[in-house]
Each structure stands twice: as C-alpha cells, then as structure tokens.
Amino acid sequence: MQVTDICDLFAGCIGVENVVSGERLALRNPGYCEDSFVSGVLLTPISTEQVSQICKLAQAHQIPIVPHGGLTGLVQGTASKPGQVALSLENMNSVREVDPIQGMIVADAGVVLQQVIDATEPHGMHVGVDLPSRGSLTLGGMASTNAGGIQALRYGMARDNILGLEVVLPDGTVLDLTNRLVKNNAGYDLKQLFIGAEGTLGIITKVVMRLHSKPAGIGTALIGCPSADALFDVLLSAKQSFGGGLISFEAMWPDYFNLTTGHLGNRLLETECAIYGIIEIGQWGAGDAQELLTEFLADGFERGTIADGVVAQSDTQRQAIWQIREDSDIVDTAHGPSLSYDVGLLLRDIPDYVARIKSRLSAECPEMESFVFGHLGDGNLHVMVGPAPAPGQHATVDNIIYGALEAFHHTTVSAEHGIGLEKKSHLSQSRSPEAISTMLEIKKALDPSNMANPGKILSGQ
Ligand SMILES: Cc1cc2nc3c(=O)[nH]c(=O)nc-3n(C[C@H](O)[C@H](O)[C@H](O)COP(=O)(O)OP(=O)(O)OC[C@H]3O[C@@H](n4cnc5c(N)ncnc54)[C@H](O)[C@@H]3O)c2cc1C
Known part of the structure; x- marks a missing residue:
C-alpha cells in the first residue's frame, strides 16, 4: 500500500489531524533511532478506543504497527519500514490519579517521566524509577523496555514498580490489567508479559505505578578510589552502613570521567584515581544524610579505600555531581x-x-x-x-x-x-x-499475524 492510501485509511478512523506524514513528519526529530520515521506515516491517537480501532484496521489490512514513546531507546526498537505505521502515544499524556495513601499513580502511557516526578513531588512521593532521559521518556516506553536507571539498586527496575497496565492487543482487544493492589495473586500476572516486550506483544496505553515516600534528606558524594577492588570495598561498606537507605552506587572509569569533567570544566576532585564513583543515600528517620555520608567518607579515607571525595552541600552541587555521570x-x-x-x-x-x-x-x-x-x-x-x-x-x-x-x-x-x-x-x-522458543510461542499466541513491532527482539516470527 502507498503512504497516501495508508494515511487515508487511518484518517478515516482517527481524523486527518492525527495522521502525520510528508513535510510535517520530516520536521520531527527521530530521537536516538534514525529510522524511526522510515514508514512515512505516524499515527497520534487520542484515546485507548482509537488505539484499538487502529489495531483492528491494521490487522485487517496487514499493516504492522511500531509503537513510539519518547524515542530515547538505544537499541533501534522504534525503527519502522515502508508499509508499516509508527504510532505515538504523545496525545495520551494525562496523569489520571495520584493516591498517596494507597501509594499509586495512574497515568496515560504517553506521560513523560518528568511529568510524573512533578505530579508526585507535592505529595512527598516518587515512583522509584529515574533515568537521565527523564525529560523525554514516556511511561509506555519505560514499561516496554523495563527500564532500570540510577535508583534500581534501591527500588528495582520498572517491573518492580509497575502495579498494573492497560494494553491493546494486536487484534484490537483492550486488556484491562490496571491493578492497583500491592497483593493480587488471582491467576497469571499478565502485565509482566508486556513489561520489557518492547512493543512486540501489544501497545501499552495506561500504567499504574507504585509510589514511594521521598526521603527527608539526600546525601550525594563523588569519590575517587585507588582501584576497582577498593571501590567494591566501599560498595560493601555502604550496603552495611546504610542498608535500604543506599539509593545509587555508580562507577566511572577514568576515560569517561576525564572526558565529561573536561567538557563540563569542573573535576570536583583533585586527585587522579583509578576509578570514580557516586554514592547517593536517602535518610527517612533521624540523622542528617550529608553528615552520615561525610563520616562514611572519612572512614574510607582512613582505611585507604577512598583516595579523594566530596559530599554535595546543596542541590546545585548534587546536580553538578550527577551531571558528570549523566551527560553521556x-x-x-x-x-x-x-x-x-x-x-x-x-x-x-x-x-x-x-x-x-x-x-x-x-x-x-x-x-x-x-x-x-x-x-x-x-x-x-x-x-x-x-x-x-x-x-x-x-x-x-x-x-x-x-x-x-x-x-x-x-x-x-x-x-x-x-x-x-x-x-x-x-x-x-x-x-x-528453550527460553527463546518459549518467547516465540508467546509471540505467536498473542500476535499470530506478526503485526506488533515485527522483527524486534526475535527472529523467525
Ligand atoms: C541519555 C540517556 C540515558 C539513558 N539512561 C538509561 C538508564 O539509565 N536506564 C535505562 O533502562 N535506560 C536508559 N536509557 C534508555 C531509554 O531512555 C529507556 O529505554 C526508556 O525507557 C525508553 O523510553 P521511551 O519512551 O523513550 O521509548 P522509545 O524509545 O520510544 O521506545 C522504546 C521501545 O518501547 C516500545 N514502546 C514505546 N512506547 C510503547 C508503548 N506505549 N507500548 C508498547 N511499546 C512501546 C518501542 O516500540 C521501542 O521498542 C537512556 C537513554 C538516554 C538517551
């Protein structure tokens, strides 16, 4: 089918304003995957109902669909081809519910992570998943890639923080899995199939996430160590000292550290070290996170596991530390x-x-x-x-x-x-x-015509 025919087909069901092609599409940024828009057609539905209608129409005409979130994915998962359509959730972008007592947030899949951070912050809560791409990535993309990020050490990956999903299957069936309960063992936990499936089993349209209390204080330190073994020693001590309060433990080898700090014009540390790390801790009860971390570093200096280090004294300093790590x-x-x-x-x-x-x-x-x-x-x-x-x-x-x-x-x-x-x-x-052939069986069961992001993850569909 020609691009114009595909556009006309879908314009009939979601309106011409939600079908992007030609010059309007050429002006768009394909993000981290240069082939995102090779299909020449981008659909921007405004509701789950429209996503379902698109899937039914696409199935009837054998037009594969490539879901798009914030296009920050780094493995070419949003690449599309002629004869396919890309589908962006960008118009489905409302935070529907924030319930701090229940400890959950319900949002459309096109909501950007930064929006969630802004919506939960006034309640003293957060979703536990945080990545450097927070300004662009969507909840649908985060769920579909089972994103990890800088707090996975404390809160787990996206999978550990998602309570429920709404998913549209390739045949247009709307699967309401928007569970809100922490405990729900009624049969198979189907949402887990779609988390990390990279859009190959269906389109995620809503996400329910757990909320965690924000710590009263945060301590962030940049350290330099004489060896990788010394940094491991510091990691073990941090686990023992801070337990569940240890939120992040990151490492940077000198090639990376010297490049980013050189570019940013601020090393923050004086000593050349074999390896560098960032430790972030949260403090919920008594004590001051900065003071606790300062004492922790002093102990590391004494034991010779830390050669140089600085504890952020303000949010600006904390951001300066994280910038070194995040500006890849x-x-x-x-x-x-x-x-x-x-x-x-x-x-x-x-x-x-x-x-x-x-x-x-x-x-x-x-x-x-x-x-x-x-x-x-x-x-x-x-x-x-x-x-x-x-x-x-x-x-x-x-x-x-x-x-x-x-x-x-x-x-x-x-x-x-x-x-x-x-x-x-x-x-x-x-x-x-055996695991790969089981994945293929699941793919065939949910998407027998191979319409959902075909060719991604698995060959031989
Ligand atoms: C600077 C930078 C730092 C990053 N740091 C991290 C990190 O620390 N940890 C980490 O895990 N990742 C990281 N990433 C990768 C990326 O941000 C994540 O994979 C993110 O979850 C992708 O979300 P997205 O909305 O941009 O999805 P996209 O890139 O748009 O899509 C990613 C995949 O999900 C599918 N998809 C998107 N939306 C849906 C939907 N609604 N339904 C079904 N399928 C869908 C797409 O088809 C594609 O296969 C980083 C990326 C950048 C650019």
Missing part, C-alpha cells in the same frame, strides 16, 4: 556518534572484563576510544566506543564487547536497554534455545 551525550559531542553497549556481569568479574575489552579494543581498533561507566551496584556497565566505525567494523566491536562476556558465567548482553534490532543477533548469548 558528551561522548558523541566530543568524538562523533559512538556505539553504545549495556552489558551485565557479576560484580567480581567486572574489573577483569573491562581490562579485556580495553586491551582488545586498543589492539584491534586503535583509532577508537572506549568510555566505561554504569550502575555498578547493579552489575550494569555502559560501554561507549567512538567514533562509530565503518559499517563492516561494527561487527568487530560487537564481537569484542560481547565476545569478552563469554569468559564469565551469568552475564547479559542487555542489562537494561533491551534487544530491539540492535542486539537481536546476540540474544542467544543471554537466553537458552
């Missing part, structure tokens, strides 16, 4: 577009893994640089390699990053970003043949 786009600004990886390992294997990839990258791709940082407390490393190589060389870098995982047990090629198109050929490294 600086790698692209400084070196041109880079390749981005998101692996997971047991903590004890991380230093050896980083040494292996760095040594192979400098031997086999000497023109490229690598930058390593991540959510250390979760065993989740981000590796950026830039400048992006010529297409033939991409596989060489993939083989180094993923190949090095094979020396270890209990690893993953995707700790939090998902599989999309980008990591499809490496899925079998992290999931057994």
